[in-house]
Amino acid sequence: MGCVEQLNYEILLSKARFKECSTFISSNYDEYYKIQPGYRMMNVFIIGVPPIYVAVDGDNIIFPYTKPCHGTFVLTISSPEEVKKIKTTGKLVK
Amino acid sequence: MNDKRKKALLLLGCPEVPVQTSLAIYISDLLEKSGVRVTIAGNNAALGLVLTADPAGYYINDTADLDATIGGLSEKRVDADICYVLIHNDAGVSYLATAAALISGEAVGIIFGNDAVALAQQCDDAGLEHIRARAVHNPKPIISKVNMEVERWVASNS
Numbered sequence: 001m002g003c004v005e006q007l008n009y010e011i012l013l014s015k016a017r018f019k020e021c022s023t024f025i026s027s028n029y030d031e032y033y034k035i036q037p038g039y040r041m042m043n044v045f046i047i048g049v050p051p052i053y054v055a056v057d058g059d060n061i062i063f064p065y066t067k068p069c070h071g072t073f074v075l076t077i078s079s080p081e082e083v084k085k086i087k088t089t090g091k092l093v094k
Numbered sequence: 095m096n097d098k099r100k101k102a103l104l105l106l107g108c109p110e111v112p113v114q115t116s117l118a119i120y121i122s123d124l125l126e127k128s129g130v131r132v133t134i135a136g137n138n139a140a141l142g143l144v145l146t147a148d149p150a151g152y153y154i155n156d157t158a159d160l161d162a163t164i165g166g167l168s169e170k171r172v173d174a175d176i177c178y179v180l181i182h183n184d185a186g187v188s189y190l191a192t193a194a195a196l197i198s199g200e201a202v203g204i205i206f207g208n209d210a211v212a213l214a215q216q217c218d219d220a221g222l223e224h225i226r227a228r229a230v231h232n233p234k235p236i237i238s239k240v241n242m243e244v245e246r247w248v249a250s251n252s
Binding site: 017037039044045047048050066067068070072 | 106107108110136137139140160161164165167168169183184185186187188189191192195196216220
């Protein structure tokens with residue numbers, strides 16, 4: 001089990017409520033998917049209140065990441081593998 | 095030897111609200127006395143506070159890293175008959191929703207702190223079971239509700 005710190009991520013929204021992160025993703029991206037809590041992305045497990053949205057923008061994947069003391073962040077990582085995986089396993093919303 | 099006892103999981107949030115550590119030890123003791131095996135999961139700081147408050151290990155038998163526990167639940171290597179999630183911020187509601195989706199047993203939020211009412215509403219909106227009281231430094235407002243909740247669960251599972 002790893003930590004998000006080991007990934008080369010960029011923060012798009014920080015220390016927000018989970019719902020604000022869901023709205024950020026659904027409002028700013030043309031392609032996004034619904035996943036179940038506990039979905040594994042690289043070496044981290046995504047938590048949240050369903051529906052949990054993960055967006056795709058080219059080779060970038062955009063997802064919510066919650067820390068117990070700091071709230072939820074929206075992160076983006078370049079990962080063609082994860083983009084391919086979400087297109088197969090996620091439920092397309094838009 | 096196979097441990098046939100029911101399994102309980104306590105998920106701790108950020109330890110910034112003082113009552114959390116006392117609540118964790120109190121709930122663990124209640125459940126253990128009822129014959130339930132308890133694992134307390136949290137981040138390093140939350141577990142450090144709990145373990146420091148019980149140096150001889152009278153009340154705490156098993157602890158686990160929070161992220162590793164979520165991974166274990168997700169991959170079905172970890173499960174529980176009851177999961178109590180200690181909540182005092184928005185992140186706590188996310189952990190409760192995740193536990194509720196992943197465990198085979200019940201998941202119940204124990205909401206405390208200054209934002210207890212708003213967080214309880216978030217849980218209601220998401221259909222998540224919970225108890226709540228506005229306890230920050232003094233655990234008394236939530237203890238009777240904890241007693242009733244644990245008694246309810248133990249009675250319905252014995």
